[in-house]
Amino acid sequence: MHPPDYDVGIIPTGVAMANGVLLTDLYELTMLQAYHEQQMTGVAAFEFFVRKLPPQRRFLVAAGVAQVVDYLADLHFAADELAWLAACGRFRREFVDSLANLRFTGDVDAMPEGTVFFADEPILRIVAPIREAQLVESRVMNLLHYGTLVASKAARCVLAAPDRLLVDFGLRRAHGAEAALLSARASYLAGFAGTATVEAGRQFGIPVFGTMAHAFVQAHGDEVAAFEHFARAQPDNAVLLIDTYDTERAAQRVVELAPRLRREGIRIRGVRIDSGDLGEHARRVRAILDAGGLHDATIFASGDLDEYRLRELVAQATPIDGFGVGTRMNTSADAPYLDCAYKLEEYEGRPRRKRSEGKATWPGRKQVYRCYDTAGVCTGDTLALVDDASPGVPLLAPVMRDGRLVGATPDLAAARERARCELARLPEPQRGLGDAPPYPVAVTPALRALAATVDAAT
Amino acid sequence: MHPPDYDVGIIPTGVAMANGVLLTDLYELTMLQAYHEQQMTGVAAFEFFVRKLPPQRRFLVAAGVAQVVDYLADLHFAADELAWLAACGRFRREFVDSLANLRFTGDVDAMPEGTVFFADEPILRIVAPIREAQLVESRVMNLLHYGTLVASKAARCVLAAPDRLLVDFGLRRAHGAEAALLSARASYLAGFAGTATVEAGRQFGIPVFGTMAHAFVQAHGDEVAAFEHFARAQPDNAVLLIDTYDTERAAQRVVELAPRLRREGIRIRGVRIDSGDLGEHARRVRAILDAGGLHDATIFASGDLDEYRLRELVAQATPIDGFGVGTRMNTSADAPYLDCAYKLEEYEGRPRRKRSEGKATWPGRKQVYRCYDTAGVCTGDTLALVDDASPGVPLLAPVMRDGRLVGATPDLAAARERARCELARLPEPQRGLGDAPPYPVAVTPALRALAATVDAAT
Numbered sequence: 038m039h040p041p042d043y044d045v046g047i048i049p050t051g052v053a054m055a056n057g058v059l060l061t062d063l064y065e066l067t068m069l070q071a072y073h074e075q076q077m078t079g080v081a082a083f084e085f086f087v088r089k090l091p092p093q094r095r096f097l098v099a100a101g102v103a104q105v106v107d108y109l110a111d112l113h114f115a116a117d118e119l120a121w122l123a124a125c126g127r128f129r130r131e132f133v134d135s136l137a138n139l140r141f142t143g144d145v146d147a148m149p150e151g152t153v154f155f156a157d158e159p160i161l162r163i164v165a166p167i168r169e170a171q172l173v174e175s176r177v178m179n180l181l182h183y184g185t186l187v188a189s190k191a192a193r194c195v196l197a198a199p200d201r202l203l204v205d206f207g208l209r210r211a212h213g214a215e216a217a218l219l220s221a222r223a224s225y226l227a228g229f230a231g232t233a234t235v236e237a238g239r240q241f242g243i244p245v246f247g248t249m250a251h252a253f254v255q256a257h258g259d260e261v262a263a264f265e266h267f268a269r270a271q272p273d274n275a276v277l278l279i280d281t282y283d284t285e286r287a288a289q290r291v292v293e294l295a296p297r298l299r300r301e302g303i304r305i306r307g308v309r310i311d312s313g314d315l316g317e318h319a320r321r322v323r324a325i326l327d328a329g330g331l332h333d334a335t336i337f338a339s340g341d342l343d344e345y346r347l348r349e350l351v352a353q354a355t356p357i358d359g360f361g362v363g364t365r366m367n368t369s370a371d372a373p374y375l376d377c378a379y380k381l382e383e384y385e386g387r388p389r390r391k392r393s394e395g396k397a398t399w400p401g402r403k404q405v406y407r408c409y410d411t412a413g414v415c416t417g418d419t420l421a422l423v424d425d426a427s428p429g430v431p432l433l434a435p436v437m438r439d440g441r442l443v444g445a446t447p448d449l450a451a452a453r454e455r456a457r458c459e460l461a462r463l464p465e466p467q468r469g470l471g472d473a474p475p476y477p478v479a480v481t482p483a484l485r486a487l488a489a490t491v492d493a494a495t
Numbered sequence: 496m497h498p499p500d501y502d503v504g505i506i507p508t509g510v511a512m513a514n515g516v517l518l519t520d521l522y523e524l525t526m527l528q529a530y531h532e533q534q535m536t537g538v539a540a541f542e543f544f545v546r547k548l549p550p551q552r553r554f555l556v557a558a559g560v561a562q563v564v565d566y567l568a569d570l571h572f573a574a575d576e577l578a579w580l581a582a583c584g585r586f587r588r589e590f591v592d593s594l595a596n597l598r599f600t601g602d603v604d605a606m607p608e609g610t611v612f613f614a615d616e617p618i619l620r621i622v623a624p625i626r627e628a629q630l631v632e633s634r635v636m637n638l639l640h641y642g643t644l645v646a647s648k649a650a651r652c653v654l655a656a657p658d659r660l661l662v663d664f665g666l667r668r669a670h671g672a673e674a675a676l677l678s679a680r681a682s683y684l685a686g687f688a689g690t691a692t693v694e695a696g697r698q699f700g701i702p703v704f705g706t707m708a709h710a711f712v713q714a715h716g717d718e719v720a721a722f723e724h725f726a727r728a729q730p731d732n733a734v735l736l737i738d739t740y741d742t743e744r745a746a747q748r749v750v751e752l753a754p755r756l757r758r759e760g761i762r763i764r765g766v767r768i769d770s771g772d773l774g775e776h777a778r779r780v781r782a783i784l785d786a787g788g789l790h791d792a793t794i795f796a797s798g799d800l801d802e803y804r805l806r807e808l809v810a811q812a813t814p815i816d817g818f819g820v821g822t823r824m825n826t827s828a829d830a831p832y833l834d835c836a837y838k839l840e841e842y843e844g845r846p847r848r849k850r851s852e853g854k855a856t857w858p859g860r861k862q863v864y865r866c867y868d869t870a871g872v873c874t875g876d877t878l879a880l881v882d883d884a885s886p887g888v889p890l891l892a893p894v895m896r897d898g899r900l901v902g903a904t905p906d907l908a909a910a911r912e913r914a915r916c917e918l919a920r921l922p923e924p925q926r927g928l929g930d931a932p933p934y935p936v937a938v939t940p941a942l943r944a945l946a947a948t949v950d951a952a953t
Contacts, residue, residue, distance in 0.1 A: 063705030
C-alpha cells in the first residue's frame with residue numbers, strides 16, 4: 038500500500054519472460070529487509086497445501102514440482118535486478134547488497150508429481166533460512182497452483198473418456214504463454230495423449246498433434262481442393278476439417294477424394310468436426326465414411342469440450358476416436374483457481390499456526406500417510422507430524438537437500454505413469470463427476486494436541 | 496491427430512520462457528507447408544473478435560495489442576527452432592528451409608488498447624501474405640484474449656469501487672508467470688492503482704504496492720515485536736497485517752505502538768485485514784484507530800475480493816481505503832475465458848465466411864463506428880465494411896504497415912487514460928454488474944448483402 042516513489046523510467050511493452058527472482062510480491066522483499074535488519078536468520082518450514090477442494094472436485098493431482106525445483110536451483114538476483122531494486126527508492130543499499138549472494142540452500146520434500154491428494158494435505162514443504170523460504174513464496178505458489186489445477190481438471194477428462202485419445206488444444210485461450218506450456222505438460226501428466234502446442238512438444242518432449250483450420254478451407258474456396266492440397270502436404274497424417282460449410286457433404290467429398298489419393302500412396306488419416314451436435318454429426322459421418330470404405334479413417338472432435346461433455350458423448354457410444362480439449366481444460370473453467378496456501382508451520386524449531394478466521398492451519402512439519410485395501414484401492418489418509426509415525430504409505434519424499442537435488446530431476450514420463458496408477462486406485466465415489474462423500478482424511482491426536490498447545494501460547 | 500513420430504530426446508523440466516515462434520499450434524505449421532507447396536502466397540485478412548459476451552459481462556475492454564505488436568515485429572525462426580522442426584520428422588526439409596527468412600511484413604489495424612467493445616466487433620485485423628497471417632493465429636489470440644479478459648474484469652472492479660485504491664494481488668494464483676505479468680498490466684490499464692508483482696513494476700513501469708504476510712508475524716511469535724520490526728524497516732510506508740490472531744486486539748496494539756515509533760520519526764501508514772467479515776472488522780478497526788488518534792492510518796483489505804464483493808462493501812460505506820484484488824480478478828473467475836476467434840475474412844481480395852453451426856462470421860474487412868449523444872455517452876455501434884462509410888467515430892486505426900510500426904509503440908499510460916474516458920462514456924445499463932439490455936450494435940445492409948453473396952457462392 039505504498040505510493041510509487043520511484044521514477045518509472047522506460048516502459049517496455051513486451052513481456053520479457055524469465056523465471057526471474059523479481060517474479061515475486063513486493064511484500065516478500067520488504068519482509069526480507071526487515072528479517073535482514075533484525076538479523077533473523079533462523080530456519081523456517083513452510084508448507085503448500087489446498088485448504089478446501091472446489092465443490093466441483095473430488096480429488097487433486099499434484100503437478101508443478103519439477104518447475105519449482107528448477108526455480109529454486111537457479112534462484113539468484115542478477116545484476117540488473119539488483120540495480121533496479123537499488124534504484125527503486127524502496128530499499129536500503131546495504132540490504133540490496135546482501136541479496137547479491139542469496140541462493141536457495143534449503144531442503145524440499147514433496148509428493149511426487151502425479152500423486153492424488155486432498156484438502157489440508159501438504160504437497161510440498163520447504164525448510165530453509167527464513168529469507169530464502171519467504172522470498173520464494175509467490176512463485177512456488179504460482180507454479181504448484183496452476184500445475185495442480187490443470188492436472189486435476191485433465192484427470193477428470195481422462196476418467197470421463199478413458200479409452201479415447203485426448204489432446205490439449207488450449208494454447209489460444211490459455212492465460213498467457215506459460216499457462217499454455219504448463220497446461221500442455223500438466224494434462225499430459227494426467228493422461229492426455231499430447232498437445233497441439235509445438236513449443237510444449239519441444240520443451241517437454243510431449244507428442245504434438247494437429248489437424249487443419251477453417252481458414253485453410255476458406256482460403257481455397259473449393260473444399261475438395263483444400264482437402265487434396267492438405268493431404269498432399271501430409272501424405273501419412275492428414276486429418277481433414279469437415280465442418281466449414283456442411284459437415285455431411287464434406288464427409289461425402291472425403292469419401293470421393295480418398296480412392297484417387299490412395300492410388301498415389303496418400304492416405305487420409307481421419308476427419309475433424311468442430312461445431313454443431315458432435316455426437317449426431319459423428320454418427321452420420323461414421324456411416325458415410327464406412328459406406329465409402331474408409332473404415333480406418335478416424336473421427337476427431339473439438340469445440341467447447343470438458344469432462345461433462347466427454348462423459349455424455351462416451352455414454353452415447355458416439356463414434357468419436359479422439360477429442361481436442363482446450364479452453365475449459367486449461368483454464369479449469371468450472372473451478373478456475375484453488376484455495377491454496379504456503380504457510381509458515383515452524384520457525385527456529387517452534388511450531389507456528391495461523392488462526393485467522395476461516396483460514397486456520399495445522400502447525401509443524403507434516404507427513405501424509407495413505408492406506409489401501411487388498412485390491413489396492415485407497416481407503417483413507419492420515420495427516421500426521423513427521424515424527425509421528427502412522428500406518429500407511431508416506432507420500433512426501435525428499436526432493437532437495439541443502440539446495441541440491443536428491444536423485445534425478447522429477448521426470449514427466451514417471452509422473453504420468455504415477456498419475457495413471459493413482460487414478461486406477463481412486464475409490465469409486467471419487468472417480469465420478471458428481472457429488473460424493475468426501476475422501477476420509479484423519480488428523481492424528483498428536484497433531485491436534487500440538488495445535489492446541491500453539492494456540493494456548495499465542 | 497498424429498502419433499508422435501520423432502524421438503522425444505532430452506526432456507527438460509523447466510519452462511524456458513520466450514516469445515518464440517513455436518508458441519503456435521502444430522496445424523499452423525502443417526497448413527504453412529501446404530500453402531508453401533501449393534505456392535499459395537496471396538494476401539489474407541484475418542480479424543480477431545469475440546463472438547458472444549459471457550453472460551456476466553456487459554462490455555469488454557481491448558488489451559494486449561502492445562504485446563501483439565512486439566510479437567509480430569520480432570517474428571522469426573531461430574536456428575534451434577528450425578533444427579527442431581527439421582528433426583521432428585513431420586516437415587519436408589525444403590519447407591523448413593523456407594521458414595528461415597520468414598518475417599512479418601503485413602498490416603495491422605486495431606482498436607487502441609483501453610477501447611470498450613462488444614460482440615462481433617473486430618478489435619484487430621491482420622492483412623498479410625497468408626503464411627504470415629496464418630502462422631501468428633495462436634499467439635495473437637493468446638495475447639488478445641487474456642489481456643482483454645483481465646482488463647474487462649478489472650474495469651468492472653473499478654466501476655464497482657470508483658473512489659478506492661485497487662491493487663492487483665494475484666501473482667500466486669495467476670495461471671503462470673506471464674498471466675501474472677499481463678494481468679498486472681491489464682488491470683492497471685483498466686484503472687487499478689498498481690500491482691504487488693515486482694517484475695510487472697519493473698517491466699511495465701506500474702506502481703508496486705505491498706504490505707506484510709502472516710508468516711512475518713508468526714515468525715516473531717510476539718505480534719508487537721513483528722509490527723515494530725516491520726515499521727523500522729519501512730519507516731515511511733509500513734502497512735501492518737492485523738488479522739493473524741485477533742484483528743481488533745492487533746489494532747489496539749498498533750495504537751499503543753504508534754506514539755513510541757512516532758517519537759523516532761517512524762510513521763505507521765496503515766493496517767491490512769485479510770480474513771473474516773471485512774466490512775465489520777474495518778468499522779471496528781477504524782473506531783479503534785480513531786480513538787487512538789491514528790486518523791490518518793489507512794485501512795487496506797484483501798481476501799476473496801471481486802467486483803460483486805467490492806460493490807457490497809462500498810454500498811455499506813465501509814471505511815476501507817484500498818483493496819488488494821487478486822485471484823478472482825486475474826483468473827476472471829466468473830467468466831474465465833471469452834468466446835473469441837481469429838477468422839479469415841478475405842483471401843486474394845475475395846471475401847470469405849465461415850458458416851459452421853453457431854459459429855458463422857461476417858465476411859470482408861470491417862470497421863466499427865461508434866455514435867455518442869450530446870453528453871458524450873455512447874448510443875450505439877455500427878459494424879460496417881471498411882469502405883462502407885457509416886456515421887460515428889471509426890474505432891480501428893492503423894498500427895503496423897508493411898511489418899513496421901506506424902507511429903509510437905502503444906503506450907500503457909495512454910491506454911489507461913483511454914480506458915478511464917471510455918468507462919465514463921458507457922451507457923448506464925452497461926455500468927452495472929447485473930442484467931442489462933444489450934448495447935446496440937447494428938450491421939450495415941452492405942455487410943449483410945455481402946454475407947448473402949458469399950454464402951450463395953460456396
